[in-house]
Amino acid sequence: xxxxxxxxxxxxxxxxxxxxxxxxxxxxxxxxxxxxxxxxxxxxxxxxxxxxxxxxxxxxxxxxxxxxxxxxxxxxxxxxxxxxxxxxxxxxxxxxxxxxxxxxxxxxxxxxxxxxxxxxxxxxxxxxxxxxxxxxxxxxxxxxxxxxxxxxxxxxxxxxxxxxxxxxxxxxxxxxxxx
Amino acid sequence: xxxxxxxxxxxxxxxxxxxxxxxxxxxxxxxxxxxxxxxxxxxxxxxxxxxxxxxxxxxxxxxxxxxxxxxxxxxxxxxxxxxxxxxxxxxxxxxxxxxxxxxxxxxxxxxxxxxxxxxxxxxxxxxxxxxxxxxxxxxxxxxxxxxxxxxxxxxxxxxxxxxxxxxxxxxxxxxxxxxxxxxxxxxxxxxxxxxxxxxxxxxxxxxxxxxxxxxxxxxxxxxxxxxxxxxxxxxxxxxxxxxxxxxxxxxxxxxxxxxxxxxxxxxxxxxxxxxxxxxxxxxxxxxxxxxxxxxxxxxxxxxxxxxxxxxxxxxxxxxxxxxxxxxxxxxxxxxxxxxxxxxxxxxxxxxxxxxxxxxxxxxxxxxxxxxxxxxxxxxxxxxxxxxxxxxxxxxxxxxxxxxxxxxxxxxxxxxxxxxxxxxxx
Amino acid sequence: xxxxxxxxxxxxxxxxxxxxxxxxxxxxxxxxxxxxxxxxxxxxxxxxxxxxxxxxxxxxxxxxxxxxxxxxxxxxxxxxxxxxxxxxxxxxxxxxxxxxxxxxxxxxxxxxxxxxxxxxxxxxxxxxxxxxxxxxxxxxxxxxxxxxxxxxxxxxxxxxxxxxxxxxxxx
Ligand code: SF4
Numbered sequence: 001x002x003x004x005x006x007x008x009x010x011x012x013x014x015x016x017x018x019x020x021x022x023x024x025x026x027x028x029x030x031x032x033x034x035x036x037x038x039x040x041x042x043x044x045x046x047x048x049x050x051x052x053x054x055x056x057x058x059x060x061x062x063x064x065x066x067x068x069x070x071x072x073x074x075x076x077x078x079x080x081x082x083x084x085x086x087x088x089x090x091x092x093x094x095x096x097x098x099x100x101x102x103x104x105x106x107x108x109x110x111x112x113x114x115x116x117x118x119x120x121x122x123x124x125x126x127x128x129x130x131x132x133x134x135x136x137x138x139x140x141x142x143x144x145x146x147x148x149x150x151x152x153x154x155x156x157x158x159x160x161x162x163x164x165x166x167x168x169x170x171x172x173x174x175x176x177x178x179x
Numbered sequence: 180x181x182x183x184x185x186x187x188x189x190x191x192x193x194x195x196x197x198x199x200x201x202x203x204x205x206x207x208x209x210x211x212x213x214x215x216x217x218x219x220x221x222x223x224x225x226x227x228x229x230x231x232x233x234x235x236x237x238x239x240x241x242x243x244x245x246x247x248x249x250x251x252x253x254x255x256x257x258x259x260x261x262x263x264x265x266x267x268x269x270x271x272x273x274x275x276x277x278x279x280x281x282x283x284x285x286x287x288x289x290x291x292x293x294x295x296x297x298x299x300x301x302x303x304x305x306x307x308x309x310x311x312x313x314x315x316x317x318x319x320x321x322x323x324x325x326x327x328x329x330x331x332x333x334x335x336x337x338x339x340x341x342x343x344x345x346x347x348x349x350x351x352x353x354x355x356x357x358x359x360x361x362x363x364x365x366x367x368x369x370x371x372x373x374x375x376x377x378x379x380x381x382x383x384x385x386x387x388x389x390x391x392x393x394x395x396x397x398x399x400x401x402x403x404x405x406x407x408x409x410x411x412x413x414x415x416x417x418x419x420x421x422x423x424x425x426x427x428x429x430x431x432x433x434x435x436x437x438x439x440x441x442x443x444x445x446x447x448x449x450x451x452x453x454x455x456x457x458x459x460x461x462x463x464x465x466x467x468x469x470x471x472x473x474x475x476x477x478x479x480x481x482x483x484x485x486x487x488x489x490x491x492x493x494x495x496x497x498x499x500x501x502x503x504x505x506x507x508x509x510x511x512x513x514x515x516x517x518x519x520x521x522x523x524x525x526x527x528x529x530x531x532x533x534x535x536x537x538x539x540x541x542x543x544x545x546x547x548x549x550x551x552x553x554x555x556x557x558x559x560x561x562x563x564x565x566x567x568x569x570x571x572x573x574x575x576x577x578x579x580x581x582x583x584x585x586x587x588x589x590x591x592x593x594x595x596x597x598x599x600x601x602x603x604x
Numbered sequence: 605x606x607x608x609x610x611x612x613x614x615x616x617x618x619x620x621x622x623x624x625x626x627x628x629x630x631x632x633x634x635x636x637x638x639x640x641x642x643x644x645x646x647x648x649x650x651x652x653x654x655x656x657x658x659x660x661x662x663x664x665x666x667x668x669x670x671x672x673x674x675x676x677x678x679x680x681x682x683x684x685x686x687x688x689x690x691x692x693x694x695x696x697x698x699x700x701x702x703x704x705x706x707x708x709x710x711x712x713x714x715x716x717x718x719x720x721x722x723x724x725x726x727x728x729x730x731x732x733x734x735x736x737x738x739x740x741x742x743x744x745x746x747x748x749x750x751x752x753x754x755x756x757x758x759x760x761x762x763x764x765x766x767x768x769x770x771x772x773x774x775x
Pocket of ligand 1: 364636671672673698700701731732
């Protein structure tokens with residue numbers, strides 16, 4: 001059963017399918033970005049496959065590995081009637097590029113895509129509501145990109161600096177000793 | 180006839196409205212000009228710090244009278260940078276962060292994360308460790324469901340049953356404290372095993388605790404489930420069809436409430452869940468009541484699973500002995516140079532996980548808890564993504580609330596069992 | 605039979621009354637909330653300290669319990685709630701996340717709520733044991749009695765002769 005989905009995908013989409021593997025038992029298909037919507041729609045609506053659940057949608061930043069394309073958008077699909085899974089991956093190199101939305105195929109795609117936009121800065125074309133979801137609108141940058149420094153904070157409110165210093169007992173360094 | 184003189188004669192047109200004022204309407208009366216009472220749309224903000232919204236969610240409700248015409252949900256007030264933190268720490272150091280995802284049942288997250296890393300490494304823990312993981316995991320599920328039950332009834336105004344279940348939860352926590360040394364944030368599971376063996380009298384104490392706990396759950400059930408007020412607020416409220424629930428990515432008790440039989444423990448057994456007998460409760464209506472009843476039944480099933488585990492568990496190793504994965508024993512680390520170096524390398528550089536990616540999934544308190552890990556061969560993850568079950572459930576909240584009354588928000592929100600740490604990570 | 609009387613400062617009597625009738629507003633965000641629930645529960649029973657009843661409106665409370673991680677996104681909410689509480693008011697920071705950010709030192713978390721509002725008592729622990737919280741409550745009561753709470757000090761016009769810690773409000 002395990003190679004089934006990949007084989008059928010290859011038959012159906014031939015050239016749009018860039019690579020496949022089944023490492024550690026997880027069927028994976030790397031797909032041309034332009035084809036993702038068509039592939040998802042086909043996977044969802046083909047009765048033998050019936051991928052009716054979008055389990056997860058996220059992205060990975062391979063900046064430190066020096067890989068091209070830099071970003072990968074990762075979809076995990078699950079089929080409740082057939083009890084099988086597949087992972088689809090789409091490479092995105094230019095952060096300004098857009099990936100087609102799947103928010104109209106599965107309803108939770110809406111929030112998951114917003115989350116990817118929020119944390120990685122990858123936009124989804126035709127998404128109804130492309131806003132930040134976990135962070136606030138005033139936040140600049142996308143924190144899960146590898147070039148975002150982990151503790152660069154962007155405060156919305158702070159007490160006056162003198163009061164904070166007094167509260168910290170004039171030893172702000174003491175507060176940072178844990179890190 | 181005698182009283183007639185006391186009756187004041189009515190003015191000829193008493194029913195007519197006073198000039199310039201609308202007629203006062205009695206109960207159930209229609210305005211005689213055929214119009215409804217005029218209502219205005221009103222916008223109401225609930226949260227993010229609202230007493231009845233445990234966890235921090237902001238609802239923006241558009242109301243027509245008491246009816247909700249649309250509800251905007253915004254989450255993310257507890258986004259604590261779980262993934263960023265994980266990428267900065269070694270594989271083994273991430274256990275405390277996973278504890279704080281679904282902080283009502285930390286052990287289940289520990290187990291889920293450990294299984295994911297082990298899948299990536301291509302190893303599996305010794306049998307005894309797996310049994311222990313099942314026991315502590317089911318105890319955590321009990322803690323999760325008990326907390327849910329307490330919060331559910333408390334927020335519907337019944338404070339006393341809350342004390343009952345919190346009392347029972349303390350017993351569960353006592354057991355977990357006995358095992359791990361911490362009441363809530365255990366960080367007890369390790370890659371390739373668990374941190375410590377069960378204490379000698381654990382089995383006896385657990386059996387005895389389960390006795391008492393079952394009694395509390397039964398008492399709670401008798402007290403609450405058939406309560407008229409409770410039923411009115413739960414039954415037939417916030418119904419979701421199976422198709423909608425699936426499309427929203429629901430899993431766990433909420434999905435089963437809509438009648439879909441999907442439980443990772445049965446559908447894709449991990450650990451030794453194929454060696455214990457248990458049932459999966461399924462709802463029929465997909466309303467609040469079903470989601471509540473399923474959790475009650477699951478506490479009973481969890482008790483049964485723990486009893487069977489205690490019967491089947493056998494003595495043995497609790498941790499792999501592979502020096503690339505497990506820390507050396509204290510004696511080795513103190514007395515031999517190899518042990519010391521090994522310990523140093525594992526703590527400072529971390530376990531070297533071969534490059535690759537993996538998606539591993541377990542059944543947590545709220546549904547399918549997945550971890551998508553990407554490794555590049557170093558001691559730290561490239562990506563450590565947690566698939567949060569209650570995030571998916573929250574995506575449906577806006578749809579569920581539309582058309583309900585304000586008073587229905589609280590029970591509906593409760594049955595989704597949104598846990599901030601997991602939803603916002 | 606002589607006249608029986610006792611002397612004392614009015615402020616002491618008021619503070620005595622205040623310290624046994626704390627009305628708390630729980631600002632519960634994260635995992636510490638689980639331990640906070642346990643605190644109300646039968647085993648630890650915070651009712652013994654006269655601080656059991658939560659007021660779910662900041663305007664009726666005088667003790668703000670900040671329980672759990674406060675993120676940058678939530679900081680304005682916290683500040684606003686603090687400002688809505690009437691004087692005198694006290695703040696307890698429950699758990700290391702509220703006190704210092706704990707082990708979340710990243711783009712999203714506030715490194716201690718004292719960067720946003722003044723705090724009277726910090727409770728360490730992740731999460732703190734309920735016993736620690738009870739200890740902190742007793743500590744806070746002592747502070748209230750001595751008039752050392754942050755907002756009490758702001759109100760005081762003259763230093764108290766009894767308490768070396770009391771200073772006139774800084775300009
Ligand atoms: S101090 Fe620990 S337990 Fe409390 S909110 Fe922070 S992480 Fe959670």
